[in-house]
Amino acid sequence: xxxxxxxxxxxxxxxxxxxxxxxxxxxxxxxxxxxxxxxxxxxxxxxxxxxxxxxxxxxxxxxxxxxxxxxxxxxxxxxxxxxxxxxxxxxxxxxxxxxxxxxxxxxxxxxxxxxxxxxxxxxxxxxxxxxxxxxxxxxxxxxxxxxxxxxxxxxxxxxxxxxxxxxxxxxxxxxxxxxxxxxxxxxxxxxxxxxxxxxxxxxxxxxxxxxxxxxxxxxxxxxxxxxxxxxxxxxxxxxxxxxxxxxxxxxxxxxxxxxxxxxxxxxxxxxxxxxxxxxxxxxxxxxxxxxxxxxxxxxxxxxxxx
Amino acid sequence: xxxxxxxxxxxxxxxxxxxxxxxxxxxxxxxxxxxxxxxxxxxxxxxxxxxxxxxxxxxxxxxxxxxxxxxxxxxx
Numbered sequence: 001x002x003x004x005x006x007x008x009x010x011x012x013x014x015x016x017x018x019x020x021x022x023x024x025x026x027x028x029x030x031x032x033x034x035x036x037x038x039x040x041x042x043x044x045x046x047x048x049x050x051x052x053x054x055x056x057x058x059x060x061x062x063x064x065x066x067x068x069x070x071x072x073x074x075x076x077x078x079x080x081x082x083x084x085x086x087x088x089x090x091x092x093x094x095x096x097x098x099x100x101x102x103x104x105x106x107x108x109x110x111x112x113x114x115x116x117x118x119x120x121x122x123x124x125x126x127x128x129x130x131x132x133x134x135x136x137x138x139x140x141x142x143x144x145x146x147x148x149x150x151x152x153x154x155x156x157x158x159x160x161x162x163x164x165x166x167x168x169x170x171x172x173x174x175x176x177x178x179x180x181x182x183x184x185x186x187x188x189x190x191x192x193x194x195x196x197x198x199x200x201x202x203x204x205x206x207x208x209x210x211x212x213x214x215x216x217x218x219x220x221x222x223x224x225x226x227x228x229x230x231x232x233x234x235x236x237x238x239x240x241x242x243x244x245x246x247x248x249x250x251x252x253x254x255x256x257x258x259x260x261x262x263x264x265x266x267x268x269x270x271x272x273x274x275x276x277x278x279x280x281x282x283x284x285x286x287x288x289x290x291x292x293x294x295x296x297x298x299x300x301x302x303x304x305x306x
Numbered sequence: 307x308x309x310x311x312x313x314x315x316x317x318x319x320x321x322x323x324x325x326x327x328x329x330x331x332x333x334x335x336x337x338x339x340x341x342x343x344x345x346x347x348x349x350x351x352x353x354x355x356x357x358x359x360x361x362x363x364x365x366x367x368x369x370x371x372x373x374x375x376x377x378x379x380x381x382x
Contacts, residue, residue, distance in 0.1 A: 035345050201364045204348045205355075240345045 003170025007276035008061025037239025041158040041264035051092040053161035054139040061163040074134030078114035111294025114268030138268040158264025162272035185296040236270035333373035
């Protein structure tokens with residue numbers, strides 16, 4: 001059975017402090033720490049692009065998992081900020097890593113729901129084609145499209161990348177997925193003329209209304225409850241939205257991690273960043289992950305430790 | 307159904323318990339000056355929609371700052 005064996009991560013070293021923006025954006029310490037929950041945001045180097053970040057996450061994965069690149073059969077990259085429109089970023093990463101020509105490589109264009117969707121796509125693709133080793137990369141540096149004058153986005157989003165090894169020696173396998181799209185709301189989070197715009201109101205309403213319903217439905221389908229699942233890893237949009245989801249679902253606070261205060265909302269990377277820390281914690285046997293955002297799109301999955 | 311200030315305060319208490327001093331809370335003073343920040347306003351307006359079917363559009367949100375302004379808007 002295929003599943004998640006290990007996860008590599010990469011965060012750029014450049015860090016901006018939201019405390020330096022208190023006056024500009026009329027924020028106090030309480031708002032920074034307890035409402036948005038983001039104290040610092042990471043920024044890639046100017047000369048660094050999405051593919052470079054993906055390569056660095058992959059190198060970290062190799063250090064952790066110790067596999068040989070020549071064994072890789074599949075590489076999927078989740079990004080909406082590719083290096084170029086043409087070619088796909090996965091081909092660039094394939095080239096930079098000198099992966100074998102037999103390795104299938106393609107991109108999936110999704111935002112904050114991308115890791116969960118991608119996990120289903122790569123597992124199904126590998127199963128269909130009899131593959132045993134593949135990597136799912138998330139690399140979506142929003143600093144490429146951020147307006148530094150926009151409080152809604154510039155204090156929230158950080159740059160980061162992850163690389164998840166999918167293999168036949170998994171730590172976590174996925175039991176079931178749910179998916180959804182509300183395309184009429186696509187203007188709620190959109191990049192126009194190279195600049196990101198987010199309606200905090202639209203995204204908040206979407207997440208607060210949609211995600212709890214989706215999570216409850218998935219729990220029912222898996223004969224699980226909020227009590228029986230060990231962790232709920234929600235997309236780390238902001239502390240406020242994660243707290244809102246936790247309260248609406250009536251889940252104990254210690255079951256719902258929020259860990260982005262030092263680097264920000266890394267879009268499709270936010271869930272694997274947290275999963276990477278959970279892989280060695282054998283007290284966590286079941287974990288529900290849920291990504292939501294751009295699209296508007298959402299996807300949840302129940303993971304079980306083998 | 308006509309909404310009353312009690313309806314609004316009830317929702318505020320439900321959503322923001324412990325965050326606001328309701329003993330000194332005033333209906334004609336901006337909520338943002340009384341412990342309700344811009345994110346809490348989103349929660350309150352979502353709660354209004356879910357409890358009473360009243361949808362406040364995005365362009366109205368910045369304009370509505372007090373309980374009295376909410377009542378004026380929803381009861382107009």
